[in-house]
Amino acid sequence: xxxILCLMTIVLLTSSCGLRKAVTSSFVxxxxxxxxxxxxxEGQCKEFSTYVVPVSSYVLDKSxxxxxATFLFETSFAEFKGERFGCRLEQ
Amino acid sequence: xxxLIILFSFLICTTTxxxxxxxxxxxxxxxxxxxxxxxxxxxxxxxxxxKYFTKSFLIxxxxxxxxxxxxxxxxxxxxxxxxxxxKTVAGILIGIAEQQGLxxxxxxxxxxxxxxxxxxxxxxxxxxxxxxxxSETYENNPLDSDVLNMLFIKGHKNMASYxxxxxxxxxxxxxxxxxxxxxxxxxxILQKKISRPDYESFPWKKLFTPIGITTATWERDHSxxxxxxxxxxxxxxxxxxxxxxxxxxxxxxxxxxxxQEWINFSLTEAPSQKNMEPKERRxxxxxxxWWLNKRIDTVGKxxxxxxxxxxxxxxxxxxxxxxxxxxxxxxxxTGIDKDGHFDRDQIFKALYADKYLEK
Numbered sequence: 001x002x003x004i005l006c007l008m009t010i011v012l013l014t015s016s017c018g019l020r021k022a023v024t025s026s027f028v029x030x031x032x033x034x035x036x037x038x039x040x041x042e043g044q045c046k047e048f049s050t051y052v053v054p055v056s057s058y059v060l061d062k063s064x065x066x067x068x069a070t071f072l073f074e075t076s077f078a079e080f081k082g083e084r085f086g087c088r089l090e091q
Numbered sequence: 092x093x094x095l096i097i098l099f100s101f102l103i104c105t106t107t108x109x110x111x112x113x114x115x116x117x118x119x120x121x122x123x124x125x126x127x128x129x130x131x132x133x134x135x136x137x138x139x140x141x142k143y144f145t146k147s148f149l150i151x152x153x154x155x156x157x158x159x160x161x162x163x164x165x166x167x168x169x170x171x172x173x174x175x176x177x178k179t180v181a182g183i184l185i186g187i188a189e190q191q192g193l194x195x196x197x198x199x200x201x202x203x204x205x206x207x208x209x210x211x212x213x214x215x216x217x218x219x220x221x222x223x224x225x226s227e228t229y230e231n232n233p234l235d236s237d238v239l240n241m242l243f244i245k246g247h248k249n250m251a252s253y254x255x256x257x258x259x260x261x262x263x264x265x266x267x268x269x270x271x272x273x274x275x276x277x278x279x280i281l282q283k284k285i286s287r288p289d290y291e292s293f294p295w296k297k298l299f300t301p302i303g304i305t306t307a308t309w310e311r312d313h314s315x316x317x318x319x320x321x322x323x324x325x326x327x328x329x330x331x332x333x334x335x336x337x338x339x340x341x342x343x344x345x346x347x348x349x350x351q352e353w354i355n356f357s358l359t360e361a362p363s364q365k366n367m368e369p370k371e372r373r374x375x376x377x378x379x380x381w382w383l384n385k386r387i388d389t390v391g392k393x394x395x396x397x398x399x400x401x402x403x404x405x406x407x408x409x410x411x412x413x414x415x416x417x418x419x420x421x422x423x424x425t426g427i428d429k430d431g432h433f434d435r436d437q438i439f440k441a442l443y444a445d446k447y448l449e450k
Contacts, residue, residue, distance in 0.1 A: 033322070
């Protein structure tokens with residue numbers, strides 16, 4: 001199991017940064033919309049917003065209505081823009 | 092007496108049948124299904140043994156809410172993620188824009204994106220037949236996914252531009268290939284046609300508000316283009332209003348929201364699909380941003396327990412709105428089904444058994 005995890009990490013690290021970006025970007029966008037548009041609980045949103053692999057860490061700022069996430073040196077950020085606008089992936 | 096009969100006949104002839112419309116809330120009525128049918132339906136949708144999860148499910152019949160159930164923590168009155176059901180709503184907006192003379196379906200995309208193939212039209216995009224290179228894969232093949240690239244990586248700031256720069260793989264209009272990119276390109280064409288404030292309010296002013304939708308959120312990219320492919324949020328009860336609008340032939344009270352011609356166009360199979368070789372084509376059929384249940388010679392109907400007239404707005408992870416005109420009936424189902432285990436036909440089987448099954 002450990003070997004598989006190590007191998008997976010190496011593969012992910014050396015693969016295009018596109019995949020790592022997809023992991024963090026899709027997470028922050030979907031997580032932000034889940035919490036601020038659908039208004040579901042954080043725990044549930046974390047589960048719903050994880051697709052390929054989980055992010056290493058994330059920060060949900062409820063006062064600024066934003067989400068940061070990191071995964072293998074890649075960072076993404078999404079922000080809630082308003083009731084009609086929902087969330088937008090910023091970086 | 093003769094005058095009365097003539098007057099009576101005149102009234103019958105001129106009164107068109109229309110279904111009751113919901114006001115602020117859907118009026119409720121008793122479901123015309125047996126206890127056994129409902130038990131079968133709930134087993135299909137809500138049994139904990141399944142590898143999928145249903146958030147909310149409702150049925151509207153003859154303009155009334157006859158069944159509604161949501162899993163704990165969800166509600167049919169709360170906005171939920173619709174994924175590609177957004178595409179169908181985006182298609183309706185294009186129809187409204189056409190009706191208002193803002194655009195024409197046979198217009199060339201080249202007028203807006205000079206690098207586009209000269210024969211590529213708005214109709215081709217509505218039929219998912221642009222012929223542009225595209226890979227519509229998600230988490231099962233993330234390394235080769237134009238959708239992920241467009242939504243999250245290279246194209247997220249201007250999704251339509253990402254799509255417009257794809258190379259031409261087939262001549263426009265000849266090959267069906269489902270593509271989230273085509274809807275975002277369509278929305279950007281509408282955006283280029285009208286002023287920024289008009290575009291910003293267009294879905295609300297022309298569609299949502301007139302039919303009583305109050306829960307809409309539609310996310311945009313950095314160019315302020317609505318992400319028509321994926322990111323409309325509506326409550327299931329509000330989504331059903333769009334189904335009711337179609338059952339009502341595009342009219343809401345006295346107002347034509349979307350024309351009967353557009354509805355007919357939307358529910359006619361894309362020419363590109365008809366022309367494809369049997370081995371090349373999918374086992375389902377597509378109109379103009381609506382999924383259909385047309386019988387295909389080689390495989391029959393995609394949903395054998397539903398009538399051929401069934402039409403659907405479908406989204407990733409099992410989101411669906413399914414409309415059966417001859418039953419005056421709308422189903423809305425939202426759910427989580429990452430691995431595609433949910434079989435929509437089981438809903439029709441539970442309620443209609445063999446009624447629509449072809450021998």
